[in-house]
Amino acid sequence: MDINEISFENLPKAVAHLVKEIGEIKLLIQNVQVFESKELSIPIGIEEASRLIGKAKPTIYALVRQRKIPSYKYGKKLYFFKEELLEWISKGKKKTIQEIESEVLKYNHNRNRESNRK
Structure with missing residues (x-):
């Protein structure tokens, strides 16, 4: 048509x-x-994990030793899941000034309500 x-x-x-x-x-x-x-949901090796998160292999090994990154070990091989690595990255998000200000306002509001109840 x-x-x-x-x-x-x-x-x-x-x-x-x-x-x-x-x-x-x-x-x-x-x-x-x-x-x-x-x-x-398919496990990946350290090479692909390195490319995915943009870190060198020695850095990844250090993060694994410090138990700061989600990983699995079978024998002498390390495995990762993309989903878990992406979630790990998202947890490191730095808050914006607006998000921090919003949290402060919410905290102060809740604190004022608590003090008014007493």
Whole structure:
């Protein structure tokens, strides 16, 4: 269907075509999400973990020794899960000034309510 030729007469065909296209796009997105979730649950080695988090292998070994990074050891090999590494990275997020100010205001508000109850 030529999208440049949409008129009132062929509007139902155009809508039907768009609905079909949207359905195909939804299916593609669902397939990608299933693939990504399966990919996240496959263990990876230290090389891929190093690339994923952007740290050198010796740094990763040090983090593992200090038990600061989620890891698994089987025999002499270290394994990681992408999902856990990405979660570990997100936990290191530094708060913005707005987030800190919001927490302070919330804390002060709750503290004032507690003192007013006494």
